[in-house]
Amino acid sequence: MKKTRAGAGAIDTVDKRAWLWLWSGMLPGLALGAPALEEVLVTATKRESSLQDVSVAVTALSAQALENAQITSSEQLTFLVPSLNLQKGFNPRQTSFSIRGIGTQSFSSAVEPSVSTMVDGVVMGRSGQAFMQLLDVERVEVLRGPQGTLFGKNSTAGVVHVITRDPTDTAEGEIMTGVLNGGEYRAGGTVSGPVNDELGFRLSANGKWQDNFTQNFYDNSDLNGNDEWSARGKLRWLPTETLELKWTSDYSDRSCDCTAAPVRSLEPYGGNEAEVASILALLAPAVPSDKNKDVNINKQPSSDGKSWGHSLEANLGIGEYTVTSITAYREFEVNGFQDVDSQPIDAFGFDQFGGSDQNQFTQELRLLSPADNKVSFVAGVFYFDQDVSRKFRRQFEISPGNPGEAVADFKVDTENWAAFGEATWAISDDWMLILGARYTQDDLSFNFERTQSGFGIGLPAAVEPTPGDTDEDDLSGKIALQWDFSDVGMTYASYTQGYKGPAFDVAFGTDPQNLERVEPETSDAWELGLKSTLWDDRLRLNAALFYARYKDFQSQAFIDSDGTPDCPDDNPGCDPDDDPGSFVLINAGRVTTAGLELDFLAQVTDSLRVSGGAAYINAEIDDYDGGPCSGGQEFRGECPDGVQDLSGGDLPYSPDWKLNVAANYTFFLDDGFDIELMGAVRAQDDVLYSITQDKNTIEDGYTIFDASLIIKDHDNRWRATLFVQNLTDKFYALAIQSSNPNLLPNGYTHIYSRQAERTYGVELRYRWF
Numbered sequence: 001m002k003k004t005r006a007g008a009g010a011i012d013t014v015d016k017r018a019w020l021w022l023w024s025g026m027l028p029g030l031a032l033g034a035p036a037l038e039e040v041l042v043t044a045t046k047r048e049s050s051l052q053d054v055s056v057a058v059t060a061l062s063a064q065a066l067e068n069a070q071i072t073s074s075e076q077l078t079f080l081v082p083s084l085n086l087q088k089g090f091n092p093r094q095t096s097f098s099i100r101g102i103g104t105q106s107f108s109s110a111v112e113p114s115v116s117t118m119v120d121g122v123v124m125g126r127s128g129q130a131f132m133q134l135l136d137v138e139r140v141e142v143l144r145g146p147q148g149t150l151f152g153k154n155s156t157a158g159v160v161h162v163i164t165r166d167p168t169d170t171a172e173g174e175i176m177t178g179v180l181n182g183g184e185y186r187a188g189g190t191v192s193g194p195v196n197d198e199l200g201f202r203l204s205a206n207g208k209w210q211d212n213f214t215q216n217f218y219d220n221s222d223l224n225g226n227d228e229w230s231a232r233g234k235l236r237w238l239p240t241e242t243l244e245l246k247w248t249s250d251y252s253d254r255s256c257d258c259t260a261a262p263v264r265s266l267e268p269y270g271g272n273e274a275e276v277a278s279i280l281a282l283l284a285p286a287v288p289s290d291k292n293k294d295v296n297i298n299k300q301p302s303s304d305g306k307s308w309g310h311s312l313e314a315n316l317g318i319g320e321y322t323v324t325s326i327t328a329y330r331e332f333e334v335n336g337f338q339d340v341d342s343q344p345i346d347a348f349g350f351d352q353f354g355g356s357d358q359n360q361f362t363q364e365l366r367l368l369s370p371a372d373n374k375v376s377f378v379a380g381v382f383y384f385d386q387d388v389s390r391k392f393r394r395q396f397e398i399s400p401g402n403p404g405e406a407v408a409d410f411k412v413d414t415e416n417w418a419a420f421g422e423a424t425w426a427i428s429d430d431w432m433l434i435l436g437a438r439y440t441q442d443d444l445s446f447n448f449e450r451t452q453s454g455f456g457i458g459l460p461a462a463v464e465p466t467p468g469d470t471d472e473d474d475l476s477g478k479i480a481l482q483w484d485f486s487d488v489g490m491t492y493a494s495y496t497q498g499y500k501g502p503a504f505d506v507a508f509g510t511d512p513q514n515l516e517r518v519e520p521e522t523s524d525a526w527e528l529g530l531k532s533t534l535w536d537d538r539l540r541l542n543a544a545l546f547y548a549r550y551k552d553f554q555s556q557a558f559i560d561s562d563g564t565p566d567c568p569d570d571n572p573g574c575d576p577d578d579d580p581g582s583f584v585l586i587n588a589g590r591v592t593t594a595g596l597e598l599d600f601l602a603q604v605t606d607s608l609r610v611s612g613g614a615a616y617i618n619a620e621i622d623d624y625d626g627g628p629c630s631g632g633q634e635f636r637g638e639c640p641d642g643v644q645d646l647s648g649g650d651l652p653y654s655p656d657w658k659l660n661v662a663a664n665y666t667f668f669l670d671d672g673f674d675i676e677l678m679g680a681v682r683a684q685d686d687v688l689y690s691i692t693q694d695k696n697t698i699e700d701g702y703t704i705f706d707a708s709l710i711i712k713d714h715d716n717r718w719r720a721t722l723f724v725q726n727l728t729d730k731f732y733a734l735a736i737q738s739s740n741p742n743l744l745p746n747g748y749t750h751i752y753s754r755q756a757e758r759t760y761g762v763e764l765r766y767r768w769f
Helices: 013-026 063-068 073-081 273-283 631-635
Strands: 058-062 084-087 096-100 117-119 122-124 137-144 158-164 171-179 184-194 198-208 214-216 219-224 225-242 242-255 261-266 303-317 320-339 351-368 377-398 403-426 432-456 461-487 489-500 521-534 539-560 579-605 608-623 657-668 674-686 703-713 716-725 735-739 747-751 757-768
Touching: 058 063, 063 137, 073 084, 073 137, 073 158, 096 117, 122 320, 184 757, 261 273, 432 489, 489 539, 631 735
Parallel strands: 117 158
Antiparallel strands: 058 137, 084 096, 117 122, 137 158, 171 184, 171 757, 184 198, 198 225, 214 219, 225 242, 242 303, 261 747, 303 320, 320 351, 351 377, 377 403, 403 432, 432 461, 461 489, 489 521, 521 539, 539 579, 579 608, 608 657, 657 674, 674 703, 703 716, 716 757, 735 747
16 A cells, blocks of 8 residues: 655555554554544645645644534633633734743834734734634634744744535524623624635624623623624635635624623732722722622723624636635724723723724735645735724823823724745655745824823823834745655644734834834744654644744833933943933843644544543743833832843743643434533643733643533434533633732732533534535
8 A cells, every 4th residue: 555645656555564563562552443533734835735644833723623622712722722721801803812922022012922813814913813713613723833824924833713504505504692601692604605606605603791780889790701703704605616716704793791800819018908908998898819709899891892804715627737816804893891990999090092093005916836846835925904092091190189180092004015935855665855935014103192181190192193113024934854754744844934013012002203104023943853644544643842932022021211221231232321211112032942743633442532632841041131010019128120131931821831631521312312421631731821920820730621412413413412521610810910009009800711610501503515
């Protein structure tokens, strides 16, 4: 028997027997009669390929895997991908993914996210657009590490790519409904089929309604629930045998009484026992603790967001080559308000709230060669144009009758174009060389205006409309060597460069007259990977060992009043002095991330399937002088100069280790239906939630258990699932934040979700085809 891999020749079965013998000594006991695993196709290299054939560290989550794990939103993807973590904020604008410890450390309107999110090949320009309901999904691919050559725009840490289902050649559909404890309801449906021989359609919609689950003692109400719904329509037209056109339109809406953050801790320090006792009396009966789920606040928090867009994908066959064009337009809106002082009073009459509007146009055009050529390639051009408008308001009332208000109104325009290509040379039957490059041109501009009225203490001064702009170009490369050592496995070694464009610290407190650009963030990443399919295709085991170094890391640091970074004399461009200043976005220095990742899937017997993954990651700050301090650190005097050296610290939102394992056992019955039992566990180490290294922002490690019972018919038409998530009711925080010491001295709040409580419910699905 021989197996031919794209770009490689035949491999003798002698190699296969040798490797089977070697691996059988390491992992004994699999049932020889178990069926083979199905092939997983991914588009990690802009070409549909087998997961096991691409020299990229990628996790592919099928629709069935997401359904089994009750994953309904993109935030929950972190449950199944150990290297993927969530940086949770009070609203989607302040929320982002991190991969291998690298994430966005500033949400300024003029800063790119570090993790690129894509839907059907369309890049999302803002990190908040990544957070959506997973509607009618075919699969999700998570590419780990810099992906600068083929994906380019804001992919210095990796890519999360959501691929949705296409229209079908025959009529089919599905309806779903679910009910959970705590007043959560879900519903959705899909209809797909042909209009005629050339035209097909697909319509999908879903919704989730979650009752409030955080008690507010101020008025005996509840908070933190949400309502959200999404809809998508697709048309697929085949006007000729060589041309395929796909049009997609989607819309989603989310509103919630959320952003209520319970007080986690409030400890006396430095003789302020009386003040803390007074605040605790105000908060009662809410009691600060690391498991507190209650608040006592006098203002109604909220967060509302909308996202919609259209795209046209065209695939034209020209001989053995394929030309693909993806044209897209998208808009994104988000507004939010929170009770900043976390108390049932108006401390200093302090309020702040704001909203953002974003629109973007993207165009990608690429040429794909046949995969079985001696040299195969993908080459293309990319264009991105984005406008972000934001309005933010802050109010103070230092003394009764003397209110003050400042309003910042600003707009940021980003234009990016790139030319890219990647070629694979089949040196021999089992060796391949991959070379790639991307040339990028960035143009960034802004216009900033701020007004002020009333009593101005504590508020930034008014600013007349002020423009600014910059541009940058970059050439990033990739080289990889792949060895197909057997028809059961391959290994690869790669070096990849990443690039994140220049930025401006355009935010509420910006001084546009003295605003200097932040240099691009670049990365160099090395990776050694192994992909293997063993025991007659019943076990898939993949591993990646990686090291990446990031230069000119974009984060925040202290800036003196004269506009220069407060840092050591031997750091060029710094002018230390004792003048007061503030924290702004700069190129903080260098960070590194290194580790080992494992993914596996095993069909142990006809009935038993086991899957999972693990990651050990060491993400560190190598060089970060003049780093920020938390409010708690300042209050406790741990940062006497209002600044600290963070060199040697850990990057936030990245536990040292994280794992997940799931087992499915199916009872095949003769009565027209089967019963499937599923158990899953996910666990992680301690995690730091602030780059300031504040010890009070560390969440202890935890372990979560899930279980479900699935009843399904043999024709796969109907399916009933009874499930319990977080079986042991383990509470954990998604974020821990230090409060402003003037509002809540030495106080900390945390954000949590419904997944931090035991949830249970039933889901029913019916399919027709």
